[in-house]
Amino acid sequence: MELKxxxxxxxxVLHQGEFWFxxxxxxxxxxTFRVKQVLYFARTPFQEIALVExxxxxxxxxxxxxxxxTERDEFIYHEMMVHVPLCIHPRPRRVLxxxxxxxxxxxxxxxxPEVEEVTLVEIDGEVVDCCRKHLPLTASRLDDPRVxxxxxxxxxxxxxxxxxFDVIIVDSTDPVGMAGPLTREGFFRAARRALTPQGLYxxxxxxxxxxxxxxxxxxxxxxxxxxxVSHFLAPAPTYPGGLWSFILAARGARNPAALRPRPxxxxxxxxxxxxxxxxAAFVLPPFVRDFIQ
Ligand code: AG3
Numbered sequence: 001m002e003l004k005x006x007x008x009x010x011x012x013v014l015h016q017g018e019f020w021f022x023x024x025x026x027x028x029x030x031x032t033f034r035v036k037q038v039l040y041f042a043r044t045p046f047q048e049i050a051l052v053e054x055x056x057x058x059x060x061x062x063x064x065x066x067x068x069x070t071e072r073d074e075f076i077y078h079e080m081m082v083h084v085p086l087c088i089h090p091r092p093r094r095v096l097x098x099x100x101x102x103x104x105x106x107x108x109x110x111x112x113p114e115v116e117e118v119t120l121v122e123i124d125g126e127v128v129d130c131c132r133k134h135l136p137l138t139a140s141r142l143d144d145p146r147v148x149x150x151x152x153x154x155x156x157x158x159x160x161x162x163x164x165f166d167v168i169i170v171d172s173t174d175p176v177g178m179a180g181p182l183t184r185e186g187f188f189r190a191a192r193r194a195l196t197p198q199g200l201y202x203x204x205x206x207x208x209x210x211x212x213x214x215x216x217x218x219x220x221x222x223x224x225x226x227x228x229v230s231h232f233l234a235p236a237p238t239y240p241g242g243l244w245s246f247i248l249a250a251r252g253a254r255n256p257a258a259l260r261p262r263p264x265x266x267x268x269x270x271x272x273x274x275x276x277x278x279x280a281a282f283v284l285p286p287f288v289r290d291f292i293q
Pocket of ligand 1: 023066067068069100101102103104105171172173174204238239240
């Protein structure tokens with residue numbers, strides 16, 4: 001069989017009357033979705049937002065052409081990002097989420113009865129508005145009385161906060177452009193100051209298949225501000241490489257990776273997270289370990 005010389009031109013092609021959208025993960029590799037309907041499209045002062053109905057993955061949110069979530073698999077990322085820190089904090093009362101305008105992390109944080117207040121600091125108000133409207137399953141809890149939504153720059157917010165949060169979760173886009181400062185030393189130092197003495201910090205830190213070097217850079221930078229920085233992994237079927245990494249850091253002297261998770265309250269059923277998955281997520285394969293040393 002002869003190999004076609006011209007591949008379909010990503011990111012978007014019309015093929016036999018159907019609309020297909022690709023996010024490239026490398027020059028010749030990517031993920032493609034058949035789009036049934038574009039529900040929302042806007043260029044904001046910060047980015048390009050596209051919220052679409054796909055044929056197999058449910059609704060999907062793209063920011064600047066990169067997949068942020070699909071309804072079919074977002075539970076894995078959001079449950080891991082939130083329950084890993086919240087289940088090991090002795091009493092997580094005040095939670096800060098930076099980014100995460102889709103509300104997925106907020107939804108998970110509210111499953112913890114100890115949580116009294118969740119502050120969501122999202123730079124782009126249009127992301128919150130369009131997710132409220134078009135992603136009800138993810139954004140469902142943004143209007144909960146325990147939630148405070150602030151539309152502002154997370155870096156500035158962090159710099160003014162002192163000893164205010166038990167858990168900080170940074171749910172950002174890839175660390176380029178606007179999200180770049182969220183993985184710099186100054187931000188990590190500000191985040192450490194914004195935590196209570198037993199406070200925990202968790203953030204997404206890219207995937208090891210395509211971005212191992214970036215994971216290493218984030219790890220080394222975070223270690224300049226935090227005494228303990230651990231890493232955990234989870235599958236991310238629609239993100240580059242399909243395997244995703246997160247950092248977990250503590251303000252205090254205890255290594256958070258060694259803490260035993262408290263169970264979630266009865267009745268709060270998770271689909272991916274469990275105490276066993278929590279422990280297993282900190283076991284890093286050798287190639288990932290090599291990146292963070
Ligand atoms: N934030 C992390 C998305 C990273 C995906 N990168 C990519 N597709 N190139 C997700 C936000 C979900 N609340």
